[in-house]
Amino acid sequence: MIDWFISAAHAAAAEGGAHGGHEFNPMHQFSIQKYFDIHLFGYTVPFTNSALWMVMATTFMTALLLYSMQKASLVPSRLQSFGEITYEFVANMVRQNAGNAGMKYFPVIFTIFLFVLSLNMLGMIPLPGLGQFTVTSHIIITFALAAFVFIGVTLIGIFKHGFGFLKLFVPSGVPIWLLPLITVIEIISYFTRPISLSVRLFANMMAGHTMLAVFASFVVGLGIIGGWVPFIFMVLLMGLEVLIAFLQAYVFAVLSSIYLHDALHAAEH
């Protein structure tokens, strides 16, 4: 355990040293580094920094929620009220957007929200020896999450309504001569949902972190005398990025519950 941690730290340091003297590349922060291989049922699964950050995010959030509810009392402590506020916040959001029928799927939305939120927030913190990495700035991660939501929601709709689910594509109250066009548009917009859901999160994270890297290079480039001006901007941008990290997790969860609402009430259109 400790062994690979140290070797990973050395690898990161060597990587940083090799790169430090050469030209600056804002895309370098998104590179995936392999720490070691796990041999599983004849397959070789590389354990990368992406996997490490996902493990950290999951462990952190699980530990935080479990610990905050350890000594639950009527008058909550600070940590307990953090857990309760988080729960209430997501529960209210699901109830508003997916209705009371959607509360059955609240645990999934809560998990997705906390997972994305903790990944986004961990990406803002540079860790000593490991560097800094944002898992959600890779489209394959966000697309897997969005595809999971999309397939799950579609299956819920089909199991609940059967063929009535297809009414989702034929909105009521539309003039009959407009229906062929509207139906095609509805079908296209339904199938682009996983793409827009994943690209929204991925693009926000990647653009934000590239922007931070570019501004950080101004600080280094202008040196100790002129670097203070971009440094102040850097602090403000960091605040904006923390806001965006929270907002994108929130938007991901809201849109998931809106899609859930559509699937649950597909036949009532």
Place this chain on the structure above:
Amino acid sequence: MDPSAAKLIGAGLACTALIGAGTGIGIIFGNFLQGALRNPTAAPGQFPNLLLGFALAEATGLFGLVIALILLFVF
């Protein structure tokens, strides 16, 4: 024309999508302020919708930025 020049011009053109994002975010916050000043008591309840609209408007602009980055770094 040199293909790499066309690539750079295309990436620059793709970034014009951010004009729309800027306009959209301005419209959202401007209209929210207008409504909030007319009816301040109703404003806090609409704050989540404001953030949702902001994030949705910003994302459409970032789609263009992604196209630009793909042009620059993939091709």
